Amino acid sequence: MQAARPDHSAADHPKLPKQKVGVLLANLGTPDNYDYWSMRRYLGEFLSDRRVIDYSPWLWQPLLQLVILSKRPFTSGAAYKSIWNHEADESPLMTITKAQTAKISQAMQARYGDDVMVEFCMRYGNPSTRSKVAAMTAAGCTKILFFPLYPQYAGATSATACDAFFAALGHEKWQPIARVVEPYFDRPGYIEALAQSVEKAYENLARKPDILICSYHGVPIRYLMEGDPYHCQCQKTTRLLKERLGWADTEIMTTFQSKFGPEDWLQPYTVEEVAQQAEAGKKSIAICAPAFSADCIETLEEINEEIRESFEHAGGEQFTYIPCLNDDDAHIAALSDVIAENLQGWVS
Ligand SMILES: C=CC1=C(C)c2cc3[nH]c(cc4nc(cc5[nH]c(cc1n2)c(C)c5CCC(=O)O)C(CCC(=O)O)=C4C)c(C)c3C=C
Ligand SMILES: [Fe+2]
Numbered sequence: 001m002q003a004a005r006p007d008h009s010a011a012d013h014p015k016l017p018k019q020k021v022g023v024l025l026a027n028l029g030t031p032d033n034y035d036y037w038s039m040r041r042y043l044g045e046f047l048s049d050r051r052v053i054d055y056s057p058w059l060w061q062p063l064l065q066l067v068i069l070s071k072r073p074f075t076s077g078a079a080y081k082s083i084w085n086h087e088a089d090e091s092p093l094m095t096i097t098k099a100q101t102a103k104i105s106q107a108m109q110a111r112y113g114d115d116v117m118v119e120f121c122m123r124y125g126n127p128s129t130r131s132k133v134a135a136m137t138a139a140g141c142t143k144i145l146f147f148p149l150y151p152q153y154a155g156a157t158s159a160t161a162c163d164a165f166f167a168a169l170g171h172e173k174w175q176p177i178a179r180v181v182e183p184y185f186d187r188p189g190y191i192e193a194l195a196q197s198v199e200k201a202y203e204n205l206a207r208k209p210d211i212l213i214c215s216y217h218g219v220p221i222r223y224l225m226e227g228d229p230y231h232c233q234c235q236k237t238t239r240l241l242k243e244r245l246g247w248a249d250t251e252i253m254t255t256f257q258s259k260f261g262p263e264d265w266l267q268p269y270t271v272e273e274v275a276q277q278a279e280a281g282k283k284s285i286a287i288c289a290p291a292f293s294a295d296c297i298e299t300l301e302e303i304n305e306e307i308r309e310s311f312e313h314a315g316g317e318q319f320t321y322i323p324c325l326n327d328d329d330a331h332i333a334a335l336s337d338v339i340a341e342n343l344q345g346w347v348s
């Protein structure tokens with residue numbers, strides 16, 4: 001007698017969810033907590049990324065594991081503690097990224113109904129890029145639009161986020177078709193949102209600042225010399241903002257912050273420049289941080305505490321920190337437009 005042939009088209013066929021398009025927002029990552037081990041895990045993963053620190057691992061890893069990770073988790077942990085969202089028990093970057101995701105998800109629901117799902121992932125820490133790609137694939141996403149939430153491209157941010165995304169795709173049996181959103185620093189909607197945030201902050205000030213400092217996260221100068229376009233995209237962001245505001249060259253400038261390690265980084269350094277401005281008589285300044293799509297340790301602690309202190313110590317009188325675009329409506333609208341443009345041909 002012949003054995004019954006398995007019929008894969010019927011009862012024993014795996015159940016497949018309805019096919020969808022996924023939008024995966026990606027940010028840098030943040031520690032789960034500010035205690036020593038949480039900080040060490042996060043910084044260890046971050047600073048072992050060769051897109052971030054490109055020294056030979058033979059030299060770098062002993063220095064990182066034995067020296068840097070024995071001290072920095074304490075100092076960084078204290079800085080995170082000072083800005084922590086105790087109510088939600090998470091860092092501000094996490095809270096804001098969740099709020100952005102919820103609002104973008106609503107905007108996509110309004111445009112496309114249930115055909116599009118929106119999630120976020122982090123390059124370091126949780127939720128990992130791999131876990132989110134796996135979850136979206138399991139939920140039926142056969143196409144994924146990956147969106148690194150950095151207006152300007154840098155190898156140390158956008159590229160490493162994409163590396164993690166492509167590696168995650170490599171684990172999927174039914175690999176989703178992928179698209180990646182390009183840097184959006186020159187998009188009119190982003191520049192408009194930035195300009196509106198400056199105008200709104202200025203409206204509330206009794207005294208107009210003498211200068212607006214656009215402070216970008218730095219990278220080593222060597223990375224620029226080796227071909228990373230980040231510096232040029234930062235300079236162009238400031239120029240486009242200046243043109244939109246209709247300001248003179250003397251009313252706005254570009255600086256770089258967050259220097260790490262012994263090499264020279266992009267200059268001028270924000271922390272030094274604000275002191276020089278105060279000494280030169282510019283006693284009222286405003287600072288915005290156009291490289292960050294969400295407020296984080298680098299803006300809330302470094303700019304609004306350390307850099308403010310440098311300015312005031314040098315005789316500065318009025319220091320105005322203009323928050324990142326976060327989940328502002330104009331920002332969400334700009335990001336949603338970029339997403340919609342990149343979804344063309346996938347959904348309608
Ligand atoms: C906005 C773009 C960013 C670039 C470019 C970037 C390059 C870069 N960063 C480091 C080292 C550190 N960065 C740290 C924090 C941090 N960096 C960014 C963004 C960029 N980094 C963000 C959004 C954050 C904040 C994350 C948060 O949880 O709030 C830190 C950790 C902070 C600390 O412990 O002091 C380090 C270290 C390098 C070396 C680099 C380029 C080579
Ligand atoms: Fe950084």
Ligand SMILES: [Fe+2]
Nearest residue numbers: 231232233235
């Ligand atoms: Fe440049």
